[in-house]
Amino acid sequence: MSNNILVINSGSSSIKFSLFDMSSEAERASGLAERLNTAEGEITIKSAEGKLNLKLEKSDYRSTLEVIINTLTEQGLMDTLPVAIGHRVVHGGEFFSDPVLVTADVIEKIKQCIPLAPLHNPAAVAGIEAMESLYPEIPQVTVFDTAFHQTLPPKAYLYGVPYELYEELGVRRYGMHGTSHQYVSSEAAKRLGLGEKHGILTAHLGNGCSCSAVVNGKCVDTTMGMTPLEGLLMGTRSGDVDPGLHQFLHDQKGWSIEEITNVLNKKSGLLGISGVSNDMRSVEAAAEEGNERAQLALDVFHFRLARQLGGLAACLPQLDALVFTGGIGENSRSTRALIINTMKILGIELDEELNKTNGNELGVISKGNGPKAIVVNTAEELMIARAAQALI
Structure with a gap:
């Protein structure tokens, strides 16, 4: 019997997908459908058999998802339809603290959260409804980026604005990247044998960046807020501003709210300060060549990161581990070294040789008897697949 689960991440103009054989949790295939709803729509599928590129005759959500399912079947990557579909949904508001099976009520609540994630939630709904119309017999599960952070206490999630704004409009901090923070914190606790009682800092660093404080498996604070703009300096996002x-x-400047929001989201961060790129690798290379603005962007990025981690450490009863994940966290040795060596107050001692190889067999890049620093490759898609399997 098939034990395949398809994980879908529907964006405003793209669909990312992964196919897992849950009997072994092996990823059988992954891919990306791009430029949806245009004449240039195309799909790339990667598997052990190689890479396949397809042009899309129709590139709406329904047609694209049908092509994905049919192609995975034709390529022999699955012999029957998936036993479940897992969807990544960015914002669940205060409605969802756990993954849930899709129902009409769930879809309605996701729609109610659209004002909190106007670019992301409509796409998620489109993907869910398209799969529902194509394959109504396949159970669907939604996993929310905000769910892991629903354990934040009011003192951590409330803003200093009139309380009525929270009551009427849900103005509060929600956090993002929750699936990643949940996975890497639990994985670090398991690898390090920390037991049920522990304090962990997690740093998800990519084009989008956020950090969280996790106590005994529960998130108690995080850096992103009502939207993904709050918190750390990122690839193109400003992070905290006045x-x-x-x-x-x-x-x-005479700019409208929309223009200002666009600048803070898409023209700021590493890109805005360096003038080079939103990609950490390109900024680091430019800095090495003597580009002063690139070096300044790195300085601001690392200073902001260290300051936020220091603040989150105040939420922990003790610090057992600092976890690095995401494209930058998993690959930028210089970022990890700078943070650990700057934050001597955390009591972590960097092992330079282990850092060069991204850690030992457990991912540990520190030495001594103090708190551990560890690199854990995030696995958000696998977490979604596990949630889907558990619910069906």
């Missing part, structure tokens, strides 16, 4: 900046830029 809220008065909006009024200042409107008065001085």
Whole structure:
């Protein structure tokens, strides 16, 4: 009997997907459908058999998902339809603290969260509804980026604004990257044998960046807020700025709220300061060649990261581990070294040789008897597949 689960991440113009054989948790295939709803729509599928590129005659969500299922079947990557479909959904508001089976009520609640994630949640709904119309017999499961952070106490999630705004509009901090923070914190605790009681800092560092404080498996604080713009400096996002900046830029530049929001989301961060790129690798290379603005972007990135981690450490009863994950966290040896060596207050002693190889067999890059620093490759798609399997 088939034990395949298909994981889907529907974006505004793309669909990422992974196919897992849950009898071994092996990823059988992964891929990306790009430029949806245009004449240039195409799909790339990667598997052990190689790489396949296809042009899409129709590139709406329904047609694209049908092509994905049919191609995976034709290529022999699955012999029957998946036993379940797992969907990544960015924002679940206060409705969802766990993965759930899709129902009409669940879809309605995801729609109610659209004002909190206007770019992401409509795409998730489109993907869910397309799969529902194509394959109504396949159970669907939604896993929310915000769910892991629903254990934040009110003192951590409330803003200092009139309480009525929280009651009426849900104005509060929700956090993102929850599936990643949950996976890497539990994986680190298991690898290090920390037991049920532990304190862990997790740093998910990629084009989007966030950190979390995890106590005994529960998130108690995180750096992202009501939207993914709050917190750390990122690839193109500014992270924390003075809220008065909006009024200042409107008065001085004549920019609208939409223009200011676009600048803070898409033209700031590493890209905005360096003028080089939003990609850490390109910024590091430019800095090595003497580009002063690239070096300044790195300095700001690392300073902000260290400051936020220090603040999160105040939420822990004790610090057992600092976890690095995401494209930068897993691959930038210089970022890891700078953070650990700067934050002597954490009591972590870097092992330079282990850091060069991204860690020992467990991913550990530290030495001594103090808290451990560990690199854990994130596995958000696998977490979604596991959640889907558990619910069916």
